[in-house]
Amino acid sequence: MKRPLRKEADPLPSSGRGLMHVCPHCAAPLTLHDLRDGDQGYWCHPCGRGHRASNPPLNALRRLPQTG
16 A cells, blocks of 8 residues: 655654754754664653654754764
């Protein structure tokens, strides 16, 4: 069965290149962990909160500072 095409644009970028994952609550960098079900997730140690890598909140992605 074919999936219907979405009418709206995807709010997340197609690539994570040039972006970093930060906590949407405290803006601390997140660490990547393997989950028991085989998925991956990002975790904020200071806040004790996290999210699945496949479903990040929009405010968890920030552009890397430009270097050079």
